[in-house]
Amino acid sequence: MSKSVILCGVGGQGTVLASKLISYAAMAKGEAVRSAETIGMAQRGGSVTSHIRIGEGAFSPLIPKGKADVMIAFEPAEAVRNLDYLKEDGVVVVSKKAVKPVTASLAAKVYEGQDMLDYLEKKVQRLVIVDGQQIMDELGSSKVLNVILLGAAIACNEIDISVEEIRQAIKEKVPERFYELNLRALDAGCQLAIK
Amino acid sequence: MVEKSIHIRFKSKRILLHSVVEFIYGVVIQNAEWYTEIVCDFAFCVYGIEQESIYLVIHRIEIKVSKMHKEFLMGNEAIALGAMAAGVNVVSGYPGTPSTEVLEAIAKRNDGSTYVEWSVNEKAGLEVAAAAAYSGARSIVTMKQVGLNVASDPLMSLAYVGVKGGMVVMVADDPGPISSQTEQDTRTFGQFAKLPVFDPSSAAEAYEMIQTAFEVSEKHHTPVIFRSTTRVCHAYASLEVKDKEEYYNNEIEGFEKDSSRWVIFPRLSFRRHGEIEETLPQIADELGALAYNxxxxxxxxxxxxxxxxxxxxxxxxxxxxxxxxxxxxxxxxxxxxxxxxxxxxxxxxxxxxxxxxxxxxxxxxxxxxxxxxxxxxxxxxxxxxxxxxxxxxxxxxxxxxxxxxxxxxxxxxxxxxxxxxxxxxxxxxxDRVESGSQVESNVLSKENATMPELPVRPPVLCAGCPHRASFYAVKRAMAGRKAVFCGDIGCYTLGNAMPLDMVDTCLCMGAGITMAQGFGVVEKDTTCFAFVGDSTFFASGMTGVVNAVYNQHDMVLVVLDNSTTAMTGHQPHPGTGKTMMGDIVNKVSIVKILEAMGLTEVRMVNPLDLEDAIAAVKEVADKPGVKAIIFKSPCIAVSKPESQCSVNTDTCINCKKCIRELGCPAITVEDGKVVIEPSLCFGCGICKSVCPVHAIEGGRSHE
Known part of the structure; x- marks a missing residue:
């Protein structure tokens, strides 16, 4: 049985690390893994996506539209932008905080994340909205949104990977000095989704 | 060594020996995923004609199995490991998305036995790799598709001359294009250059194929093109790759002088042209039979x-x-x-x-x-x-x-x-999906809802990027004057976006410098600027400056020196004093180069000292001839952040001048008030210089 996970956000938010952790954890279980990342110019604050496909039966590294089991969105508008990748009863884990692009600030056009979240509420059957800012304030780091969202996504039990398996991936792939911080971020994310 | 004994019974007596051998190999291949050598002793036992059967008895079969392990690899890393498994001795290239990680991955795993360099440009890289292959080394040169245009001069001739050791020209094409100027197709280029072309469909296939590419090159004494595309280069997959002790060891024979072979003259070209046309159909048969087709x-x-x-x-x-x-x-x-x-x-x-x-x-x-x-x-x-x-x-x-x-x-x-x-x-x-347009998802149908208007999110210069300050300084200095701003290839192409709007042209690597001269010839009343990055200056900017000096052009050259090759992921270059072999070497000085070329006006300014930067631009712009300003300030990715800036809400008058003038992604409006996002701010302090009421605090202090 194959699983497809799409991560989306803004260049610089750390989508690539979250994608790598899922891939490594799945590979450690002996699963075949394919993934694709946005690399290049879009990394400079543009819209970015990572596609992960776990298990046999997938050919393309990119997920076809309507076939993603889980979406991990680092930004509300990016969730909406990529929503057509999600399958009918797919899970969306989305960060509450909007990242306002320069174009929106310049145009004086109001972009508020809430409009996007309202839309997601109407369209998505299984939606988890994550207030990562609160957790990051508690942890005293502004760089762990990716692992918080990952924790919330894992807790939804839709990707066949356990929290313990992600912990192991973090241990192996994240520099030791950030290990404890990332574990706390992961657990906080899990707790949030269970609630 | 693994020994296996297989008894195979054939039902027909009319079996040709070679088909039997093929069958055995088929069985063996199915049983062992990886093998390098098969030795097989067997005998036929023919039973009575009425029974119409033959027994094939294998006495001994030895299969040497390669030791493999599993890794999660990017396509480009798979290409790199495949090249290493093929015993590559010399690696050169110039960074360019989506090809960059091939050379980086080899450098990262290099134990010092492979020579790896970021060359000054693709032409230089190809020539380094060619001479290595003349000497019997296995070499690879890596580049993106537009880099092949730069390297095409030596490549077209090299196709005629040929090589001794295996030589692979690894070129990454970029359909979309996602990070490129053109959608050119290196398969067509290979046909034009009369070179064999390999085109992998996945990271796994790329790993195998690059090894074949070296063998084919060496066998036919021709360089071969290994062309891949973004979605293969940048896709990751879990792959079985060879352990290091299984790598092929290519002994380098050395260069044998032979002017009838290595010196291209019309007579040699004529002879080689005929030979190439004769050989290509043979190569077609040989490659056609491979499992890649x-x-x-x-x-x-x-x-x-x-x-x-x-x-x-x-x-x-x-x-x-x-x-x-x-x-x-x-x-x-x-x-x-x-x-x-x-x-x-x-x-x-x-x-x-x-x-x-x-x-x-x-x-x-x-x-x-x-x-x-x-x-x-x-x-x-x-x-x-x-x-x-x-x-x-x-x-x-x-x-x-x-x-x-x-x-x-x-x-x-x-x-x-x-x-x-x-x-x-x-x-x-x-379920038709119009690609590129935002259509309502019709898979999800929980409730009818109209999709809210999505914010446009193009790539932008990072918060704290020194290029923002450089562009802003020139913009301020030239306010109200007729000027043209020629851009170039790199992060600084993003200076074209509003509100900076400081890139009027962008054509190809190095073009801005010479285009500024062309504008100057026909637009006498215009001050012509060329913006070029440090890496691009070395790659293809220098000849343009000589052209300007020699032909007495009027122009302002602005070198945006951020001490790295930023757009492609921060590779070192001649100005950084670091090599891919890990050596610390003398930095090549842009100032000295420009002075040696004959420029008398060369200024070096830190663009983050905004007032000094503006003054410098004003001063040099009025002087005749070729002038240069080097805006030197490191990329945020290779430097440490300063203390962050914040808005004093008591003093801020909400004029939003900082937003309108700079377009910094860290400055936004929350609940009607200007705020600086702490997770993005790098403390460059440019916004402090712009604020009319000094409401922004913190950040870098003026030196």
Whole structure:
């Protein structure tokens, strides 16, 4: 049985690390893994996506539209932008905080994340909205949104990977000095989704 | 060594010896995924004629199995490890998305036995690799597709001269394009240059194929092109790769002087041209028979799909989805109707084209759909093959409008192409997705809701990027004056975006410097600026400056020196004093180069000292001749942040001048008030210089 996970956000938010952790954890279980990342110019604050496909039966590294089991969105508008990748009863884990692009600030056009979240509420059957800012304030780091969202996504039990398996991936792939911080971020994310 | 004993019984007495051997190898290959050598002793035992049977008894079989391990690798890393497994001795290249990680991955795993360099540009890289291959070394040079244009001069001649050691020219194409100037197709380039071309469809195939590429190059004494595309280069997969002790060890014989071979003269070119044309059909037969070219599906099919590269993955997935939706088996034998089965041809070695394989693919087909990205290369070759062999067959693709001519393919676009060909419109219409436009998702139908307007999110200069300050300084200095701003290739191309709006042209690496001169010739009343990055200056900027000095042009050269090659992921270059072999060397000084070229006005300013920067631009712009300003401040990725800036809400008058003038992604408006996002601010302090009421605190202090 194959699983497809799409991560989306803004260049610089750390989508690539979250994608790598899922891939490594799945590979450690002996699963075949394919993934694709946005690399290049879009990394400079543009819209970015990572596609992960776990298990046999997938050919393309990119997920076809309507076939993603889980979406991990680092930004509300990016969730909406990529929503057509999600399958009918797919899970969306989305960060509450909007990242306002320069174009929106310049145009004086109001972009508020809430409009996007309202839309997601109407369209998505299984939606988890994550207030990562609160957790990051508690942890005293502004760089762990990716692992918080990952924790919330894992807790939804839709990707066949356990929290313990992600912990192991973090241990192996994240520099030791950030290990404890990332574990706390992961657990906080899990707790949030269970609630 | 693994010993195995296999007893095989054949039912026919009329068996040719070679087919028996092929059969054994088939059994062995199925049983052992990786082998390097097979030794087999066997004997035939012929039983009575009436029994009509032969026993083949294998006395001894030894299979040497390569030791392998599993890694999660990017396509480019797989190419790198494949090259290392093939015993590559010399590696050169110039950074360019999506090719960069090949050279980086080799450098990262290098134990010092392989020579690795970032060359000053692709032409230099190709020439370094060529001489290494003349000497019997195995070499690879890496670049993106537009880099091949720079390297094309030596490559076209090298194709005639040839090599001794295996030489691979690794070129990454960029359908979309996602991070490039053009959608050129290196398969077509390979055909033009008369060089064998390999085109992998996945990271796993790329790992195998690059090893074959070295062997083919060495065998035929010709450089070969290994062309990959973004979705193969940047896709990750879990792969089995060889352990280090299994790597091929290429002993370098050394350069043998022979002017009849290594010195290109018209007479040699004439002779070699003839020889190349004779050899290419042989190479076509040889490469055509490799498993990289393969046919799948039914003999009974009347419809065929031909594809190559990543499009093969899209076709397979689209057919799998259609099988699921329709309950058919497209690549099976069972027919559920005229169009329920098809035949698939995957082309892995597009040049010289595997004509034999294409002909057997065409047998019995009435129509063919060609699915590929960039040029209609396979389509043209199939049309040529059909014409040459008088096959009456309808070939659909980009050339008859069946497939879109520009941009990437996707599983959805391929599915639509197949449905249209097979008249399955009902399936397609159900979930047609117009690529590139924002359409309401019709899979999710929990409630009807109108999609809110999405914010446009183009890439921008990072918060704290020194280029923002440089552009802003020139903009302020030139306010109200007629000026043209020639841009170039790098992060600083993003200076074209509002509100900076400081890039009027961008053509190719180094072009801005010479284009500023052309504008100056015809627009006498205009101050002509050229912006160039440090790495681009070394790659292709210097000749342009000499041209300006020699031909007495009037221009302002602005070198944006951020001490790295930022856009492609922060590679070192001649000005950084670091090499890919880990050596610390003398930095090549841009100031000294410019002075030596004859420039008398060369200023070095930190653009973050905004007032000084503006003053410097004003001063030099009024002087005659060729002037240069070097804006020196490191990229945020290679420097430490200053203390962050914040807005004093008591003092801030909400004029938003900081936002309107700078377009920094860290400055936004929350609940009607200007705020600086702490997770993004790098403390460059430019906003402090802009604020009319000094409401911004913190950040870098003026030195």
């Amino acid at each position: 393969k046919m799948e599906g039914s003999k009974a099919a009347t419809v065929g799909i031909a594809c190559g590269g990543i499009s093969y993955a899209y076709v397979k997935e689209a057919l799998a989805i259609l099988n699921e939706e329709l309950g058919w088996n497209f690549l099976g034998e069972e027919t559920a109707g005229r169009y329920s089965v098809c035949r698939l041809l995957k082309v892995g070695t597009p040049h010289p084209f595997p004509e034999e394989q294409a002909l057997s693919f065409m047998d019995g087909l009435e129509q063919i759909l060609v699915v590929e990205e960039l040029d209609p290369y396979i389509e043209r070759m199939l049309l040529q093959t059909a014409g040459k062999h008088q096959r009456a067959i309808a070939i659909h693709g980009k050339m008859d409008g069946s497939v879109k001519t520009a941009g990437e393919n996707t599983v959805e676009s391929v599915k639509t192409n197949i449905c249209e060909l097979l008249h399955l419109q009902s399936v397609c219409d159900k």
